[in-house]
Amino acid sequence: MTLPSSARVVIIGGGVIGCSVAYHLAKQGWTDIVLLERKQLTSGTTWHAAGLIAQLRATKNMTKLAKYSQELYGDLEAETGVATGFKRCGSITVALTDERLEEISRQAAMARSFGVEAEPISPSEVKARYEHLNIEGVTGGVYLPLDGQGDPANIAHALAKGARQNGALVKEGVLVTAIQKEDRRVIGVSWKDKTGETGQIACEHVVNCGGMWGHGIGRMAGVNVPLHSCEHFYIVTEAIPGLTQMPVLRVPDECAYYKEDAGKMLLGAFEPVSKPWTLDIPKEFEFDQLPEDFDHFEPILENAVTRMPMLAEAGIHTFFNGPESFTPDDAYHLGLAPELDNFWVAAGFNSIGIQSAGGAGQALAQWMDAGEKPFDLGDVDISRMQPFQGNRTYLFERSKETLGLLYADHFPYLQKKTARGVRRTPFHKHLLDRGAVMGELAGWERANWFARADQEPAYEYSWQRQNFFDNVREEHMAVRQNVGMYDMSSFGKIRVQGRAAEAFLNFVGGGDYSVPVGKIVYTQFLNARAGIEADVTVTRLGEFDYLVVTPAATRLADQTWMERIARARDFDVVITDMTAAEGVLAVMGPRSRELLQAVSPNDFSNETNPFGTAQEIEIGMGLARAHRVTYVGELGWEIYVSADMAGHVFETLAEAGEQFGMRLCGMHMMDTCRVEKGFRHFGHDITAEDHVMEAGLGFAVKKDKPDYMGRDAIRAKQDEGLQMRLLQFKLTDPEPLLYHAEPILRDGEIVSYLTSGAYGHFEGAAMGMGYVPCQGETLADVLASSYEIDVAGTRVKAEVSSKPFYDPTSERVKV
Template identity: 45%
Template structure:
């Protein structure tokens, strides 16, 4: 066994597939003195008993690319290391037993095409030819991904470990980490039961134990171990090239193994692994062990398997596996640098697709460690998508079990999870609920999605067609365009940057010019070194030494961490989260000024209170910080109000607005309104993979000023040549179409990208999508984008589309700017 060194550049904790892959890839990037520590022996946690199906398609393009890389790596790993991996590219089959599931599969196939994966739609008889053991009498159809496959998880991990050793990694087994050393907010080493190691970077790949390892460093890793059962049958004549099979309507999956089948599933009533009682830690000595079989709990899945594969009725069961695996509250894994502690990284919580993710996730995490920032947009799995509520282990347990139960459920558009709610609420919550508010949840906050009129049931009815709220959101949209609407946006994240060097700090972090007079409001991005957009927010100068920063609800942890960690060393600038101190109401519409003027002191005319400025005004005895800004394309103000006065100000506005037709409105109306104005949304239309130039937002960048800022060099280089992609707006007039995002864009018959956002524009009466037109080899120009003939593939069918590089809604009336 390798001896524990006293120093290392990086220490990786955990010898499962993720830890081994991260070590392999980090060494491949040229890093020396890497130590991987395993408390028992390699693969002893959950890797050894994983089922080993390798599917690639996810709803995120980049996560799909990571899984595609896993397949590419597994294809060549045995040749590189000499160790067998059990990898075979036998394809993956997915079944549909009803029309709605078939619609989901058609949309998944379009997503696959968008992301560069081959996915074929099959009839029941075509599926039977690929999988002759099954009964297809209830099938509507199926889909086949020929590049999916399966592997032996332990063998893959051991092969990666050998590759890591060959690249100079030291692997120390039977060594337990009992502490994390820190200094001035940074991880500086690990304490083990065999001694201490000083290091620059700590990487937590401890699987189900990652939460406990994170806790040693004060880092929250929100995951929960859940029991997962599957069986291995005796041989029943299954051919070796039998594809993996997922039958989500029956909640089950299959793969071939030595002429027999592995069969498991994702039940709707999962059982957590809580060995120490309700909230106890997992035992440290649990290695190469399984849990007691629970046949009664597994029986419903077995009945579904017998219906699908009748031959199972006369086939013996060789083994029953009940092995705990780690799952997360949203079903996505956890990757990245912890916001609580610099140089402490996490790769954990893989929701039973750790083998499929292992190669790509390990590479991405290694590149993140080496480069200091994510190598691509990894927001879907970024640890900073979580917040303070995820430190509540009971909440994480409850929500994770719901996410597990949804593993094979229909992936309905706009679906909201329901457990652990309500948690964080605006002071207006009960008031709005009584007025028909139907809430969604974002980072624990309850936010009105839409309002059900009197006599309409206040809840969502899910479908792939127009949903039950469609017309009611349209009414809110119309009121905002023609009269006035009030949106409760209290959940916004709000920060103060304070200190004599606040301007210097933000001038470096922001790509737009924030060196303005107090009272100035600036819409800006914050970029990474590649010129990609890391944050999209507004910055308002309150004083010479104070800025007020407002960003989206879900980005609170991410944006706070990004700003704080990029303040240049030595500057006097302190970031404070004041989200809980202020509520926020957005008063929007052509009559917004008349409503606000009726209850506010001071002159609200365009001359006295122009767009892009902020003032403190008095409304019903409350000091209100009013921002002239809009995300819906109408005259309006964001009103930031002390939380204890929010109800008073709300009632005053609603009373003053009665004669002007004021309505409550929700986030789904905001979405339709912003699509008509071609306003971008971070994490979909703009992200770390997209620059302001590519997104058509060069106007929001201070390139003409001789002012250094993070990402400037990348933008200067990009501006000197044709761009690899340009963001455009698309419309499809066919009213039977529902755009959701990820639909494939065709220009002149050639695939050129996919939609990042999709929805409906009620003012224009058409479907609207936003997406990038791409040509990485030759680049694209605005003229080329505008001149093409376009189609969108939606659920595997193409529809004519029109393109625009300008906002679709731009009324001639001056009221939009007034």
């Protein structure tokens, strides 16, 4: 076989994703692109995909990528001569319960704020658009007229042809057998073709587009790519007389979707408990099916025959079972692997690979070409995955659930049920014994709320007030009016040490870290556009020793980002994850000083321990470090204690807290309090594409520093003025609830959406934050307008403020 001895990039995998990456890199002007497919293009999962192509996703950027895919597929045929079968037939999602109707109504409102056409429709209107549907029990629906469907294999072949037309080399029948590395870089791949010939290609980049083989390909390079294949079932009927083009239909309450295709009907399922297949896929696998399991599919079919009566008369032409790969959180993997500096991943597309491939390929190509993300991709960035999530047993257990989550009720605060209990803080048993109801984030078990003695310690999900609403209100008011304690151990703790530590932090962060030992700096790490890469506190523990505290979910991403800059800029620092070494208890509220004084001989007064400082303390019979900071907007301390003494310190505080009426609190309380205080949440209110000044965090940037990441973008924004402002909103009606992505209306017109929301129990209403366009306007102009929030299609008036509604001058944290 004729293959080059070197290439700029080797793409492994010839499904729709690999073909899209090759196509978009070629469009970016890259040359020496080689795509290697072990068998034939599309022969893994792409060939048997259902080909549903929707626009709306859960976030604005994911929706933008899905919309781009549609536009691309509509144009590919003219460019390449390969018919993609793409047609905008529309889609309908129907609800069979009031809760599901609330969900899809909120989705329709969100769609409007993202620029996606979506129309709520009544049961009779559903019937008018889908005559074959039995609407008994249907409570409503949503119609998206621009959704569509396409031919998955032909879309991939069109992308491959487009890549070839722009100079890429696409080779089938070539298996990658090994990946060579030096230090943190891939330097080449070894291959073997179907005749037995072998060879090597030296390369500057590798992209893992291996689909369900992606986990194993990652292992070759020492890269963690957590995904697992599951069996995915659908049937195709015999031809049905008179059946014409219909919208794609989804009935998530019955776990089913329907697609008309060439006069036949395809019925597919995303059942609640799925069947994991294997990580050890047979080497000969190519265009293969898995054994039929009609018993597994039968409950779906029984409901479908009732819902679509014509299926009772139609013969089954095909019963299909094929594998697809699913990730632990149902979001695909995209981006630069944390373990290496030139190994990229685009895999694990959770049965939405066709609708995602165009946008994902474009975004990855732009990222590879520019060396930085084109916009915020935190939802899918491979660096969000924790190392343990590559564990085979974990993946097998979690994959039983993730397939079905696509059509599950997406209730607020929904917790995954499988593969739980992997990461536990030192206080885990203490909290469970006292009624903690655990949630999971990045594998960490975290107390989200505390059940009363007469209450089942479990979630009862709803779009309305859930069973923990009053519990969280009581926890919230304890922190506002008395004292509460909660576990913050899961937050990332990264030590930055070395003679260059101060200079390094002054370069990557917007703050000033040339501070005395014991000083805490609230700050942001910035990229070149002054977007926010991380929202952290930095504590100087010693002359050459800093502690960076970051959100639990982004610890690996933040550490990797810092390490790459340190290497690139030759900063002599050591960066170490210390998260599991210390437990952290947050003691917050007006009486927190009294409680700490009762268990420690140290001085917690403003004179000795002012806000924004840390001190070593004795506590009970142990030792700890007290950081005077807050994420709830009250007087309080975060108590850092080594894991060996954590249990003792908890017991000491819990026992002493009884005389103060101290209440144990959870993460939901922390969120409701921070929303009242206007504190930003990373990943929602602030991201890599949000300018730090437009986020209202310019106060944390020391703009006169001589050199730091984002300096030029800061200066440019000072000159040009703000384009957006992050504002806080409070509903005037105390009943509706806010979560995120609800449209913001200014003077009757949709201008944006809420980046986050929660109920402000002290303020007595739901609250949220969101960016509002403000180019050429003063702050007074922006605040003078009338604002409403669209809650599931109902407009609710809202107060607006640029300052926190609660304690706007922060007097309470500094008393």
